[in-house]
Amino acid sequence: MLVLISLLLVVTAACSPSPPPVAAPSPYKLSGPLVSSATNMVTAWYLPKNPLTDRSLDNSKLSQDIKWGFRLFTNTPHEAPQFAPSKMSCNNCHLNAGQRERSLPLVGVAGMFPEYNRRSARLYSLNDRIVDCFLRSENATGGVEDELPSTTSPEVLALSAYLTWLARGSEVGKNPPWRGQNVIEASNLIPVEKLDPRRGEALFMEHCTNCHGEDGQGVAIGDKKPGPLWGPDSWNDGAGAARIYTLAGIIRYAMPYLDPGRLTDEEAQQIAAFVNSKPRPQYPFKHQDYRTEKLPPDSVYYRK
Ligand code: HEC
Ligand code: HEC
Secondary structure, rough: OOHHHHHHHHHHHOOOOOOOOOOOOOOOOOOOOOOOOOOOOOOOOOOOOOOOOOOOOOOOOOOHHHHHHHHHHOOHHHHHHOOOOOOHHHHOOHHHHOOOOOOOOOOOHHOOOHHHHOOEEEEOOHHHHHHHHHHHHHHHHHOOOOOOOOOHHHHHHHHHHHHHHHOOOOOOOOOOOOOOOOOHHHHHHHHHOOOHHHHHHHHHHHHOHHHHHHOOOOOOOOOOOOOOOOOOOOOOOOOOHHHHHHHHHHHHOOOOOOOOOOOOOHHHHHHHHHHHHOOOOOOOOOOOOOOOOOOOOOHHHOOO
């Protein structure tokens, strides 16, 4: 592991400041339009589509917003501090700026909206979805100012411009095959009450602390730093990642960073149970969720 980390530091030193422009054709293995999930830290900065270096983007307002949307996505607390009091970037969960396989990729996803949202029991536009990630994953409701993101906030519009750009050429209404792949098979789900956060903690100490720290707050590796997994700077308890099976699906296929796919379904769920047994900011509007649809069994923070 130490060897890998030092290798990583060499690689990142050579790569900073990030993200570096990478010219096509790709030196790395791609899976369709995405960075393959079977890659390693060397590809951590690789972006099949990078608006900052894409010559087809001009100086129009739209092009500028696509570029700002990309910067918002990859450095959210810096670009939108009022909406991201957490220390989370969109990129922490949607790796490679949303262009990595099995890491909640967002390529081609814009064409699937509007879509029914179970939590709110209504149709969601892409902008609604982005607002929700701000309110919950970015804990926008925990800010010192009263301002909350809306579907017409400039930041939301810019992120929408970037994600819609990532869907150029995709068929509207056709579900991309790489969508929804961070899911553990239903037959392998362990009932939440049978999961043991202490077992999850032991696995976390074994597989995760090199980069996430024993305190879960994230260790800087070159210019990459994972977002805090719990505590006041993490996603709030109304976020998708605050659900045990949803988080387990991220961990199972996207982590550990250098060797994703190494954990078993069970291990990923034990670790997710541990991470989501920890304190995190409270989403103040939980009572408005799941008023029509049934509360999912893994929404543990809604049951307390
Ligand atoms: C803490 C991790 C996390 C962070 C940070 C995060 N997201 Fe997400 N995002 C998720 C999860 C988990 C889902 C899937 C939720 C589910 O299963 O319903 C998701 C779903 C989405 C979707 C819908 C994808 C689809 O296929 O329908 C979009 C769009 C999105 N996120 C955008 C963003 C943007 C923009 C940001 C930053 C403002 C962001 N996310 C930050 C975890 C995160
Ligand atoms: C080699 C370093 C490394 C290891 C080991 C590692 N991670 Fe990560 N992890 C990262 C990095 C880096 C990110 C952020 C990626 C980015 O922003 O591009 C991340 C992101 C995450 C995220 C998204 C949310 C957040 O807070 O950033 C979760 C969840 C996560 N890791 C869980 C785990 C778990 C659980 C393990 C152990 C099984 C693990 N990781 C092992 C480096 C690592």
